[in-house]
Amino acid sequence: MYLELARRNLQRAKVRSLLAIIGILIGVMAISAIGIFGESLKATVLESFEDVANELIVGPNYYAGYRYIDEKDVYQIEKLPYVESAIPVKSDTLLVESKKLKAYLQIYGLTEKDAEELFDAEKGIIRLKGSCVVGKNLAETWDIKVNSKITINSREFRVAGILEDTGARFDINPSTALIVSQDDFDKISDEGYTMVIVKADRLDHVDNVKKAIEERLNSREDKVYVFELSIILERINEAFSQINIFLMAIASISLLVAGVSILNIMLMSTIERTKEIGVMRAIGAYRTTILKIFLLEAAILGIIGSSIGSVLSLVGGYAIDYIILQNVKYVFQPGILFYLLLGFSVGLTTAVISGLYPAWRASRLEPIEALRFE
Amino acid sequence: MKVVELVDVSKIYQTEFYEVKALENVSLDVEEGGFVVIMGPSGSGKSTLLNLIGCLDKPTSGKVLINGVETINLSDKELTELRRDTIGFIFQTYNLIPTLSALENVELPMIFKGLSRHERRRRAKKLLSVVGLEREVDRKPKELSGGQQQRVAIARALANDPKILLCDEPTGNLDTKSGEQVMSIIKEQNEERGVTVILVTHDPTLAKYGNFVIRLRDGKIESIEGG
């Protein structure tokens, strides 16, 4: 019944109630839509790193006087539990020349099988028999096509393929790489294995693999360092979460404005209804009853505004994702529910808190003073 | 039994620039079942007196006892319950809640008391038929005439079966015919159901309804007639 009473009082001042609802609605929408966008952005970025998440990079510990990783150590790593593959990589910075350009570039030596596992060819094929493959960016800037010829350290190579840009990696960047077979590499450089790309069979085994490698190879001296790429994912995750919280905090300023408008509207309402409050007190309403009625009004405004705001934030999130990410597949995901609930509860809380002071003031009115009010 | 007892009651309104002695040393007993008409010119302190009896206001000095209970020491909650259960108010300006229908207005005191929906509906309908408004139950106050609104207000005042009915100029805004209708309902409640009525007015024609007439002037009791 108090609910009914509150509802009718809101209906009595339709325009005013509507404005309050719109205020809350916009605030809730801003918070939730930005939350959804932030989450989508994070998911998009994380997805591009998904392939490398269960990778570890093992490198020689230069600080203890190691320059390369031994072949037998590579073999040991391969045999460790949970290790799916261990790809040893040689690399050196060598003079590369094409028809028009020359530069010192990072050259990698990989077996053809390993290169095929790590990369896909966009044009041509991955074939490393006296030939090489190059990254897309490099090919574009150097104007290199399939079957072009380049010389590396005065030795001629035919370009067999151009790599597809499969997103960022931390071991070998597929857009700028220049890869030859290890046999060919030995002909142009004296360098040994400078890193081993290790893949754990599952993401949650990465830690175990890291420990096992360290135990096996670093038992006497720290020969190698092991770097988990999943740490980068965690950092990205953290960074985006923080950005998201920051953006939502900014969005909630609009809710603050809505809160002030509710405060204002409710204060006006208590003043207008002073006499009614006096009547209700005279015929037996407790102070707490008056408080309840006014808080209910604020809560109703909050619930309506927040509900509509939550629904509209899906639309808003969809729009932002569409415009900025050109991809809306992350809008309708269970994780988004959190942002809808967050927006809803922040909206409702704002409304109720804003209603608190007017409701309290209404309940403190002395019955006789209130009755005398005209 | 004395339902209302005032002992040496004074009420002084303190404003910024002056003070008003609205009531000075008023003592008064009202027996159960009585019909007391308090008469006096405008500004003589009638409303002030009624508000003190109705526990809406506190005296500057003196004692107010309702049903033998000293009201000075009661908490706001206890005073609220006293008003809700023992006292019915009828105001000159009806004071109905504009958003509620006639029926809901009558239900309101019973809602405050916590009666079940079914019970208060039943009782509100009965009370509205007592005041002759069975056909107007669903109307909002603004769809009713002044006389009808005042009758709804009477039904509301009777909702929780009060012992005392306090009426402040109940006919003040009504034409003669509606005024008489309202007065006869109040009189009927007094005679048939034994409700104690205290009515204040400046209209001398209402004196005939009371079995006591108290005349008030400048915050003091001038005379008491009847008995």
Ligand SMILES: Nc1ncnc2c1ncn2[C@@H]1O[C@H](COP(=O)(O)OP(=O)(O)O)[C@@H](O)[C@H]1O
């Ligand atoms: N809240 C108030 N503040 C100051 N003076 C008041 C107040 N209420 C009433 N008065 C004064 O007290 C006197 C008695 O008022 P009231 O009881 O309303 O008289 P009545 O109902 O007989 O017309 C009047 O002079 C009035 O101006």
Ligand SMILES: [Mg+2]
């Ligand atoms: Mg008066």
